[in-house]
Amino acid sequence: MPSLDEIIRGSQIWKSIFRHPAPVDRRNRVVVMLTNFFLHLHPVSVKKQGIALSYTWCMGGVTFFLFLVETVTGVLLMFYYRPTLEWAYNDILALRDVTSLGVLREIHRWGAHAMVITVWLHMYRVFLTGSYKPPREFNWVLGVILLLLTLLLSFTGYLLPWDQLAIWAITVGSNMARATPFLGHEGPGAALLTVDGIDMITNASDARFGLLGARFVGEETLNRFYVLHCVAIPLGAALLIAIHFWRIRKDGGISGPL
Amino acid sequence: MHGQNYEEFILGVSGFLTAYYVFIAIMNAVAALYLWQSGRAKPLFRFPIVGFMVSTAHIWVIVTAIFLMLGAGATNGGASVLSLSTSTRDLIDSWMNPITYSLGTLGILSVVFVARKFFVKPIVAWSLLNLSLLFMGLSMTDMEFAAIVMKPDNVPIVAMIYLLGYFTWLGAYRAVQNDERIARGEQPLESLDNEKVLVWPDLVYTELICMIVVTAILLLWGVGLMAPLEEPASTVQTPNPSKAPWYFLGLQEMLVYYDPWMAGVVLPSLIVGGLMAIPFIDFNPKGNGYYTIAERKFAYCTFQFGFLVLWVTLIVMGTFLRGPNWNFFGFYETWDQHKVQALNNVDLSQYFWVNLLQMGRPKAPDGSSTAMTVVYIAVRESPGILLLLFYFVGGPPAMVIYNKFFRQLFLRMGFMRYMVLSNLILLMGLLPLKMVARWVVNLKYFISIPEYFLNF
Numbered sequence: 001m002p003s004l005d006e007i008i009r010g011s012q013i014w015k016s017i018f019r020h021p022a023p024v025d026r027r028n029r030v031v032v033m034l035t036n037f038f039l040h041l042h043p044v045s046v047k048k049q050g051i052a053l054s055y056t057w058c059m060g061g062v063t064f065f066l067f068l069v070e071t072v073t074g075v076l077l078m079f080y081y082r083p084t085l086e087w088a089y090n091d092i093l094a095l096r097d098v099t100s101l102g103v104l105r106e107i108h109r110w111g112a113h114a115m116v117i118t119v120w121l122h123m124y125r126v127f128l129t130g131s132y133k134p135p136r137e138f139n140w141v142l143g144v145i146l147l148l149l150t151l152l153l154s155f156t157g158y159l160l161p162w163d164q165l166a167i168w169a170i171t172v173g174s175n176m177a178r179a180t181p182f183l184g185h186e187g188p189g190a191a192l193l194t195v196d197g198i199d200m201i202t203n204a205s206d207a208r209f210g211l212l213g214a215r216f217v218g219e220e221t222l223n224r225f226y227v228l229h230c231v232a233i234p235l236g237a238a239l240l241i242a243i244h245f246w247r248i249r250k251d252g253g254i255s256g257p258l
Numbered sequence: 259m260h261g262q263n264y265e266e267f268i269l270g271v272s273g274f275l276t277a278y279y280v281f282i283a284i285m286n287a288v289a290a291l292y293l294w295q296s297g298r299a300k301p302l303f304r305f306p307i308v309g310f311m312v313s314t315a316h317i318w319v320i321v322t323a324i325f326l327m328l329g330a331g332a333t334n335g336g337a338s339v340l341s342l343s344t345s346t347r348d349l350i351d352s353w354m355n356p357i358t359y360s361l362g363t364l365g366i367l368s369v370v371f372v373a374r375k376f377f378v379k380p381i382v383a384w385s386l387l388n389l390s391l392l393f394m395g396l397s398m399t400d401m402e403f404a405a406i407v408m409k410p411d412n413v414p415i416v417a418m419i420y421l422l423g424y425f426t427w428l429g430a431y432r433a434v435q436n437d438e439r440i441a442r443g444e445q446p447l448e449s450l451d452n453e454k455v456l457v458w459p460d461l462v463y464t465e466l467i468c469m470i471v472v473t474a475i476l477l478l479w480g481v482g483l484m485a486p487l488e489e490p491a492s493t494v495q496t497p498n499p500s501k502a503p504w505y506f507l508g509l510q511e512m513l514v515y516y517d518p519w520m521a522g523v524v525l526p527s528l529i530v531g532g533l534m535a536i537p538f539i540d541f542n543p544k545g546n547g548y549y550t551i552a553e554r555k556f557a558y559c560t561f562q563f564g565f566l567v568l569w570v571t572l573i574v575m576g577t578f579l580r581g582p583n584w585n586f587f588g589f590y591e592t593w594d595q596h597k598v599q600a601l602n603n604v605d606l607s608q609y610f611w612v613n614l615l616q617m618g619r620p621k622a623p624d625g626s627s628t629a630m631t632v633v634y635i636a637v638r639e640s641p642g643i644l645l646l647l648f649y650f651v652g653g654p655p656a657m658v659i660y661n662k663f664f665r666q667l668f669l670r671m672g673f674m675r676y677m678v679l680s681n682l683i684l685l686m687g688l689l690p691l692k693m694v695a696r697w698v699v700n701l702k703y704f705i706s707i708p709e710y711f712l713n714f
Contacts, residue, residue: 023458023459026456029456029458029459030456032458033456033457033458039457039458039462042457042461042462043457044456044457045454045455045456045457046454046455046457046460046461047451047452047453047454047455048451048452048453048454048455048460049447049448049449049450049451049452051455051460051461051464052451053464054428054432055432055448057425057428058464058465058468061465061468062468062472065468065469065472066472069472069473069476089490089491092487093487096484096485096487103477103480103481105485106479106480106481106483106484106485107476107477107479107480109485110414110476110479110480110483110485111476113411113414113504114414114472114475114476116505117414117417117418117421120418121421121422121425123533124422124425124429124565125425125429127536127561128429128433128549128558129545129547129548129549130544130545130546130547130548130550130554130557131546131547132536132537132540133537133540133542133543133545133546134537134543134546136537137537137538140534140536140537141534141537144530144533144534147533148530151505151506154503154505155503155506158503161487162490162491163486163487163488163489163490163491164488164489164490164491164492164495164497165411165486165487165488166491167491167493168496168497168500168501169500169501169502169503171500172500172501172502172510173502173503173506175518175522176509176518176521176522176523177522177523178518179517179518179519179522179523179711180519180523181519181523181524184519184523186518186711187519187523187711188519188707188710188711188712189710189712190711191710191711216493217493218493255546255547256448256449256547256548257445257446257448257449257546257547257548258546258547
């Protein structure tokens with residue numbers, strides 16, 4: 001009598017998905033890394049010290065995992081949440097009080113805070129081990145952009161609950177754009193940009209207006225931040241994450257003494 | 259304040275504190291068990307008469323007992339006794355202000371850096387952790403302190419302080435070990451395990467465990483702590499204080515010293531640009547792929563000054579210590595909406611023309627042309643303009659001429675890299691310089707041209 005395990009592993013369906021035996025011996029542990037889509041990001045073997053937790057802190061990996069958590073919980077939250085003045089606050093209220101699995105919102109928010117912290121810790125580790133040094137200079141630059149995108153993701157998401165905390169934090173944060181040199185209507189140099197005495201940069205055409213879609217944080221801003229938060233920035237981040245990972249391999253894998 | 263309200267508060271917080279102290283006790287018990295079992299417990303001294311050898315493991319057992327007693331004491335409202343005395347709290351509050359806080363943090367971090375060989379010792383680091391947790395516990399019985407720390411969005415920042423403390427310790431601990439090894443002519447720790455292992459199972463299982471741990475933490479956190487939701491948005495009711503999201507509070511804090519165009523636009527861009535520039539201006543080939551401080555002291559100190567001192571410290575101040583009207587409040591101070599702080603900051607041009615030369619500030623006569631007005635403004639602000647020109651144009655060559663270290667850097671880096679590096683450092687240094695100038699002589703702006711929104 002073959003065991004259940006053998007029946008499953010011997011079936012045509014299983015074999016169509018996993019084209020080799022279980023990774024229990026050396027050969028198949030190598031093969032699994034090469035034939036599995038999700039695992040093929042990794043090399044087949046690594047230096048033992050390179051994967052020691054006391055060396056890597058695992059913070060890059062945790063940040064990526066949190067990005068996945070945010071994506072999954074975010075998609076589920078999108079089923080409930082409508083980004084309009086009429087519904088935004090009430091939908092969040094309902095998520096808290098009546099919707100089953102409303103805890104998704106908690107996980108999404110705490111995951112976002114955690115991601116900001118882990119991305120800093122990842123940068124901190126990479127700095128302390130000098131892992132940005134040649135040949136990994138460009139991957140550090142990509143990492144800085146990803147850090148910025150993480151902060152922007154968190155910032156745009158901060159507005160969506162549409163409560164007092166949200167709109168005033170975004171108001172304070174975006175007020176700075178008013179003072180952008182040349183491009184903000186209260187910024188240095190903006191007064192120079194005039195045509196026939198008419199100001200080109202006003203509160204309805206400056207950098208802050210472009211960010212908010214209006215003169216103040218309102219429905220246009222909610223829509224703009226929603227699209228940035230759910231579509232534009234995640235797509236950009238996903239692309240850069242892919243390149244960031246690919247470059248780790250191309251630049252010689254996890255860093256270590258030369 | 260110590261009325262009915264306070265008793266209700268103590269009852270509410272006592273359950274948390276019991277769990278908190280028991281958790282710290284367990285933490286210490288695990289540490290003692292680990293030291294004892296692994297044989298890493300270091301003998302400290304022999305008890306006289308009995309002849310019993312006391313080791314580090316015994317110390318942590320005693321600490322465990324103390325925290326267990328604190329936990330028992332905190333139950334059922336007994337927590338009100340387990341607090342710092344009112345006079346101690348008032349004393350701490352009266353000492354605290356932006357100057358002592360900023361300089362104090364800088365001072366403590368500098369001491370820790372210089373004496374890092376002492377501070378990275380596990381027994382020292384663990385004692386400091388216990389003391390800080392005890393301080394937190396004793397402070398939690400204060401309503402004002404608890405109100406700020408327990409605010410849902412502030413909980414992650416408390417966690418961040420401890421995580422940063424831990425990882426700073428871990429990095430420095432390994433760096434100190436490596437530096438000693440390198441000084442002896444040995445290879446860094448990271449070179450020891452050069453053996454290659456298969457990613458399956460060694461790495462994928464680590465990743466799996468990390469994912470499970472993170473998921474568990476998020477679930478517990480999500481169930482245990484509600485995400486904040488305040489009243490519906492209202493464009494007419496401005497809350498006081500109005501704060502940006504916590505990770506931007508360092509920038510908001512800079513608004514005290516700089517105008518928005520600097521604090522909100524130019525400096526953030528420079529931070530991002532400066533971070534990106536790091537691999538291209540740090541030409542030191544040493545310290546690639548292992549922890550070290552001695553082999554890259556300048557890079558280490560510069561980064562830590564920017565990250566721990568300027569970024570994190572200002573975020574902590576903006577989150578916990580800035581209240582209504584962005585006034586500074588001590589740990590235990592009530593956030594009074596009506597606290598008034600005298601603002602009598604003076605521009606440099608005022609100091610120069612009015613106080614020093616005893617004359618009015620130059621002002622274009624009414625009806626003069628734009629060009630004429632600009633000339634008058636330039637003359638009026640010339641002290642600040644010249645000072646900043648001197649700082650930014652004169653700074654880089656002066657550093658080369660008068661400092662041996664920067665001379666070597668210049669010779670090895672070349673002109674372009676050196677200019678990028680020195681200007682970034684001068685810009686970074688301008689923030690603390692401006693803070694000191696504000697505290698010491700109430701300086702408002704070096705250059706103040708409100709006519710063109712150009713204040714610096």
